[in-house]
Amino acid sequence: MKKLFALLLSAFLLLAGCSGSDEAVTNTAADFDSMSSTSTKGFVESAMPGDSQIITNSMSVRVDVVSDSAKAVENLVIQYRGRIDSKSENREPTNNDISFISYTLRIPTDGYEGAVEDLKSLGDLENYSSSASDVTLQAVDLASRISALTDSITKLEELMTSAANVSDLLAAEGAITQRKAELDSLVSQQKYLTDQVEMTTIWLTLAPKSALDAIKPIGFLAGLEKGWESIVDFLSNLTTWSGLALPWIGFLVALILMLSLIKRFKVKKD
Numbered sequence: 001m002k003k004l005f006a007l008l009l010s011a012f013l014l015l016a017g018c019s020g021s022d023e024a025v026t027n028t029a030a031d032f033d034s035m036s037s038t039s040t041k042g043f044v045e046s047a048m049p050g051d052s053q054i055i056t057n058s059m060s061v062r063v064d065v066v067s068d069s070a071k072a073v074e075n076l077v078i079q080y081r082g083r084i085d086s087k088s089e090n091r092e093p094t095n096n097d098i099s100f101i102s103y104t105l106r107i108p109t110d111g112y113e114g115a116v117e118d119l120k121s122l123g124d125l126e127n128y129s130s131s132a133s134d135v136t137l138q139a140v141d142l143a144s145r146i147s148a149l150t151d152s153i154t155k156l157e158e159l160m161t162s163a164a165n166v167s168d169l170l171a172a173e174g175a176i177t178q179r180k181a182e183l184d185s186l187v188s189q190q191k192y193l194t195d196q197v198e199m200t201t202i203w204l205t206l207a208p209k210s211a212l213d214a215i216k217p218i219g220f221l222a223g224l225e226k227g228w229e230s231i232v233d234f235l236s237n238l239t240t241w242s243g244l245a246l247p248w249i250g251f252l253v254a255l256i257l258m259l260s261l262i263k264r265f266k267v268k269k270d
Contacts, residue, residue: 051134051136052135052138052139053132053133053134053136054132054135054196054197055112055131055132056130056133056203057112057116057130057202057203058127058203059116059125059127059202059204060125060126060207061119061120061204061206061207062123062124062126062207062208062209063123063124063206064123064209065208066099066100066206066207066208069122069206070206073103073105073122073204073206076118076119077107080107080108080114081111082105082106082107083105084104084106085106085201086103087101087102088101089101089102099208100205100207102203102205103203103204103206104202104203105202105203105204106200106202107199107200107202108199109197109198109199109200112200116130119202123206123209124209135196135197138193139190139193139194142186142189142193145186146186146187149179153176153179156172156175157176159172160172160173160176
C-alpha cells in the first residue's frame with residue numbers, strides 16, 4: 001500500500017508539472033475552481049477584457065495659481081473615482097507659496113479620456129504624451145497557470161485522504177505547500193497586472209505661468225530695456241573687476257621695480 005501511494009504521488013506530481021507548463025492559454029479566469037485553502041482566499045477572478053492594455057499618460061500644464069489648480073486636480077480625481085498614488089511639491093522660500101507640484105494619478109481606464117481633457121483645461125498645456133502596452137498574452141498566461149495550480153492542489157488534497165502512513169502524508173503536504181506558495185505569487189502578479197490595466201496612470205506636473213512669462217518675448221521696447229540693463233550690468237561687473245585687479249597691478253609694479261633695483265645693484269657691484 002505504501003509503495004502504491006508513493007507511485008501514485010510521484011505520477012501525479014509528474015503529470016501536474018507537465019499540465020502546469022503545457023496548459024492551453026485559452027483558459028480564462030472564469031474557469032477557475034473555488035479554493036478551499038485559507039492561503040488562497042485572496043484570489044480574485046480576473047476581470048480584464050480580452051485585449052488587455054496598460055495605458056500611461058504624461059502632461060505638463062502651466063496654470064495661474066498652482067495651489068488653486070491642485071485643489072481642482074484632487075476634486076477631479078474624486079469625480080472620476082480615481083486615486084492619487086504620489087504627490088510632490090516645491091514651495092517658494094519667501095512666501096511659502098507652491099511653485100511646482102507633480103502627481104501620479106490613477107484613473108479608471110473606462111473614463112480616463114475625460115479626465116485627461118479636464119486636466120488639460122486647467123491652464124496652458126505645455127507638453128503631453130500617451131502610450132499603451134499590450135499585456136494580453138501575459139494576462140492569459142497567468143490565468144492559465146493559476147487554473148492549473150488550483151486543480152493540482154485540489155487533487156493533491158484528495159490524494160492525501162488515501163495516505164497509508166505519516167511519511168506519505170508529509171510528502172503530500174510538502175507538495176501542497178510548494179504549490180500554494182507558487183499560487184500565492186501568481187495571484188499577486190495577477191492582481192498587480194489587473195490594477196495596471198483597469199487604472200490608467202497619469203503623470204501630471206503643474207507649474208506657474210509667471211515662470212514661463214519670464215523667458216517669453218515681451219515686445220521691442222521691453223527688449224531694448226533689457227538690452228540696456230544687460231549693458232549696465234556688464235559695466236558694473238567690469239568696474240568691480242577693475243577694482244579687484246587694481247591692487248594686484250600695484251603689487252606687480254612694485255615687485256618689478258624691486259627686481260630692477262636689485263639687478264642694477266648687482267651690475268654696479270660687479
